[in-house]
Amino acid sequence: MGWFRDSLDLRALRFAVAFPLLLAAAFAVCAWLLRADLPEPVAIAWDTRGGTAFVPFGIYVLAGALLITAVGWVVFAQAVPISRPIIMRRIMMGLGLMTSLFTTSVLAAGIVGQAGVADARDSHVDATVLALGSGAALSLGVVMSFAFKPDARWTPEDDRALAREFDLHEDPLLAEDSMKLWVHARSSVFVMICVASLFPAALIAVALPWLGALLAVVAAVGAGFLFARVRADRRGLRVFVAGALRVLDVPAADITGATAADVKAADFGGWGFRHHGGSTAMLVSSGPAVLVNRRNGRRIALSAGTHDAAARLAWILNRVAARAQREEQPPQ
Numbered sequence: 001m002g003w004f005r006d007s008l009d010l011r012a013l014r015f016a017v018a019f020p021l022l023l024a025a026a027f028a029v030c031a032w033l034l035r036a037d038l039p040e041p042v043a044i045a046w047d048t049r050g051g052t053a054f055v056p057f058g059i060y061v062l063a064g065a066l067l068i069t070a071v072g073w074v075v076f077a078q079a080v081p082i083s084r085p086i087i088m089r090r091i092m093m094g095l096g097l098m099t100s101l102f103t104t105s106v107l108a109a110g111i112v113g114q115a116g117v118a119d120a121r122d123s124h125v126d127a128t129v130l131a132l133g134s135g136a137a138l139s140l141g142v143v144m145s146f147a148f149k150p151d152a153r154w155t156p157e158d159d160r161a162l163a164r165e166f167d168l169h170e171d172p173l174l175a176e177d178s179m180k181l182w183v184h185a186r187s188s189v190f191v192m193i194c195v196a197s198l199f200p201a202a203l204i205a206v207a208l209p210w211l212g213a214l215l216a217v218v219a220a221v222g223a224g225f226l227f228a229r230v231r232a233d234r235r236g237l238r239v240f241v242a243g244a245l246r247v248l249d250v251p252a253a254d255i256t257g258a259t260a261a262d263v264k265a266a267d268f269g270g271w272g273f274r275h276h277g278g279s280t281a282m283l284v285s286s287g288p289a290v291l292v293n294r295r296n297g298r299r300i301a302l303s304a305g306t307h308d309a310a311a312r313l314a315w316i317l318n319r320v321a322a323r324a325q326r327e328e329q330p331p332q
Contacts, residue, residue, distance in 0.1 A: 009150055012093065013080045020072025020100050024065035027104050031061045034115050043120040044110070051120040064107040072100035079148075086150050093148040098141025105133020177323070178233040179316050182243070183303045185226035185271065185284040193223050225272045226284045230302060232313055234320045237292065239282050239302060247273050247282065248300065252324035256293045258317035260310035263289040268301050290314045 035057060042060050043051025055063075076096035079089040109130035114123040197219035205212025224242035231238045237255065239248035265283045269276030272283070281301040283289065288310040292300040304310035 008080050009082050009089075012076075012089070012148075012150065016073065016076030016080055016096065019097070020069045020076070023072065023100055023104055024068040027068060027107060028061050028065050030108070031057075031064075031111050034111060037115040038111070039114060039117055039120045039123070041120060042111070042114055043123050046123070046125055050122050050124060051114075054120055060111075068100060068103050068107070071103050072096055075099050079150075082150070089150050090145045090148050094141040094143075094145030097144045098137045101137035101140060102134055105130055105137060108133060177316055177320050179231070179313055181230040181232075181304065181309055181313060183228050183230065183284050183305045189226060189285070190223060193219055197222075228282050228284060228303065230304075230313070232316050232320065234323060236320070236324075237300075237317060241273055241282070248280065250292065250294065250300065252317075252320040254295050255317055255321040255324075256295055257321070258290055258292045258314040260304070260307065260314045261289060261291050262287060263291070263301055290317070292317060 038057060041054040041056050043053065044055050044060060045051065045053035075092060078084070078092035079096060082089075109126045112129045113126035114120055117123045197215055201212040201215040201219070203212075204215060227242050229240040229243040231240075234252060236251040236253075237248065238246060238250075240246050263283065263286060265271050265281075265286045268274055268279055268281035268283055270283075271285065274281045274283070278297065279299045279301060282303065283301060284303045288304045288307045290302045290304050290310050290313045292302070294300065302313075304313055
């Protein structure tokens with residue numbers, strides 16, 4: 001029971017269970033109030049001439065109530081676990097309200113459109129009820145997304161944030177020895193890639209769709225190699241191509257020095273991730289970069305985007321390398 005209470009938002013759960021049930025009950029009651037004015041059987045499908053499929057009134061009401069309840073429970077249930085992001089829970093709570101009300105509006109429009117008709121084959125869906133109900137469902141769903149306040153609970157993200165605060169409290173200089181940096185090629189390069197690959201791919205796709213798609217994928221992969229995420233801290237230097245694929249992992253103790261410099265990509269083999277002579281490079285363009293010297297004599301060249309970023313990254317790498325040589329380790 002303790003796990004149940006700690007993993008679910010009980011207030012949201014109560015609403016998620018009760019609201020579809022109450023809405024289904026209200027639909028059933030209103031349908032029974034119109035029972036005397038409805039034909040038997042009632043229509044459940046229509047075309048331009050009228051009803052085309054029919055069921056007994058009781059089946060229509062029972063199936064409609066079950067459908068409202070099932071749709072509401074399925075969507076609302078996504079907003080109940082507290083492990084999910086707050087923004088997702090708010091969106092799903094709004095979608096749950098929206099879909100429940102929309103389903104009810106469709107069923108109600110079918111019932112109202114048959115009121116006063118002797119034969120269900122002459123009936124049509126009431127457009128006014130459907131339009132008003134759909135508009136109300138959309139607006140109330142948006143309001144619910146903004147109005148819903150998830151219960152404040154302690155999550156694994158809070159544990160990690162607290163651990164970071166403890167680390168900073170233990171070692172206030174830890175924040176100064178950390179840097180995250182995204183670098184990418186100039187926008188003109190990506191425009192060139194689009195012109196040279198995506199436009200021809202669109203033309204080729206008319207005749208050979210698979211070849212056009214393949215060319216587009218190759219262009220996207222090539223563009224991805226012109227993005228890089230650089231992370232430097234007391235553990236060392238890590239570089240990720242396209243932000244996800246790790247291509248460099250240099251321990252702080254393996255760094256002998258770092259300097260900021262202006263480099264030409266051609267001197268290191270070109271753009272992207274390269275091994276050239278005794279150097280390893282991850283350059284997305286010529287310009288500001290950091291040159292890192294390793295104990296094994298190899299050199300690393302990294303694009304830094306701006307001169308200020310290059311200077312700060314070099315300063316941090318020199319600091320963490322000096323700390324590692326003195327065997328000062330960051331808090332675990």
